[in-house]
Amino acid sequence: MDLDEVVSRLETLAPPSLAESWDNVGLLAVSSVPSAVRSLLLTVDLTEGVLREAMKIPAQMILAYHPPIFRPLLRLGGSTWKERVLTGALENRVAIYSPHTALDAIPGGVNDWLAGCLGEGSRKPLSQSSWDTGRQRVDIPLPGGFDLKPMIARLLELQGVSIMSGSSSPGTRLSLSCHRSGVLEALRVINDYEEVRSSVEIVGLVKAPLPGTGMGRFCRLTNVSPLSEVVQMVKEHLGLKHVRLALGTGRSLDSSVKTAAVCAGSGGSILDGVEADLYLTGEMSHHQVLDAVSRGTSVILCEHSNTERGFLPHLAALLAPLLGPEVSIHISTEDSEPISIV
Missing domain, CATH: 3.40.1390.30 (NIF3 (NGG1p interacting factor 3)-like)
Incomplete structure (x- = not known):
């Protein structure tokens, strides 16, 4: 399967937008001439042993739950184990993908x-995840006695603008929900009303909760x-x-x-x-x-990865119908929690 198609299907399962803001997810490393993916190796940590295992399979792609590129890298060579893993993967045309907290967030993850x-x-x-609705909220503080009807009638004629709430009681406000393309049109209407135009606030993106999804x-x-x-x-x-x-x-x-x-x-x-x-x-x-x-x-x-590694067989079962018979899925036998109680 073409690498771009594999990535697209992985992102369907665990959209990168669900990852925490501090995280580094998605396709992290790929050679300038990527290989088609016939075998995919699943691991929690991408170590030198796991890379050797991938090359023996041979796998053209590694899904590493923990992103092997997380903090900034100052150089790529062979002086540290992480440098050797990344350069080795690139030299052998093995792509690296990480879902990390996006896979934590999804229902059934x-x-x-x-x-x-x-x-x-x-x-x-x-911690509840939400999705960007593509709309912005515009708030208009209202003076007492302000007649809303003429302005609302004009706003409702605009495409992509809807009224969320509003009354003319002192201290209240009119709230609009606008598609990004409709914000400027709404502001042009509001600007015609001197009593309110100086106090308009564009609050920000409207986000909707995703049930059962989050950290x-x-x-x-x-x-x-x-x-x-x-x-x-x-x-x-x-x-x-x-x-x-x-x-x-x-x-x-x-x-x-x-x-x-x-x-x-x-x-x-x-x-x-x-x-x-x-x-x-x-x-x-x-x-x-x-x-x-x-x-x-x-x-x-x-211990950290003991709470994650057991999910890999379940991940393999989720990916099998998603990737179909074109891609064989392997679970690393070299991957393990580095800390043990003795």
């Missing part, structure tokens, strides 16, 4: 998979279980023998878990301040754990 270890219950994003998950469990059982459920789901546990103040292993806040990877900033019986994530800073514990919230830490 990494965070929903991780939350699945807690059993049945309701889930909602901790992290807040889970309200159907079957309330003691913390000791939840710990075992997490271990089984992630295939781990050990996890790290911090008991919330006044809590014990027998304490019931009714609510949980979940975030794959490094969840400290997403989970911060969320009221829940339990936080489940890969890693948090020492002081973030202390803050949670002080509020009576217990914390399970599984």
Whole structure:
């Protein structure tokens, strides 16, 4: 399959617009003469071992969940492992794509998979994603007694302009929703009314929430279980023998878990301040754990990529019908969490 077509289909599954603003997602590296994609290798981290594995397959593309290009690179050569990975991929015409937090955000993505270890219950994003509607909001503060009818009649004649709210009571305002192309036309009408034209505000883009989409998950469990059982459920789901546990103040292993806040990877900033019986994530800073514990919230830490890697088989199943028989999908056997508890 042509590389551009593969990228287009990957972006259909996890649109880059859903990624966090600090993230670096999408097609990150490709040679000047890209190869058609016959084999795709899935990994969490793109290491030298994973690159060697890709070349043995051989794979023409690597989907690395964590972006291997994140902080600015000052040079490309062979002095560091990351430089060797990137130059090696380019020299062997292996393209690199990263979905990262876009894949976290989607319904059925990494965070929903991780939350699945807690059993049945309701889930909602901790941070709601939204989409750009292509419209802007224009607010017009109104003086008392201002007759809105003539201006509204003219505004409604414009294409792409609709009235969101408005009255002529003192201290209120008229709010318009305008397509970008209609903003200037609306302003031309408003400018004819001296009482209001000097106070018009273009508030910004109107965004609509995307249900079930966003960072992290807040889970309200159907079957309330003691913390000791939840710990075992997490271990089984992630295939781990050990996890790290911090008991919330006044809590014990027998304490019931009714609510949980979940975030794959490094969840400290997403989970911060969320009221829940339990936080489940890969890693948090020492002081973030202390803050949670002080509020009576217990914390399970599984190490960063242990909360993500188990999603790769599910990702392969999602990609198979999307890419069809033209592209064979492989899951890295070299990829692993670098930290173990001994």
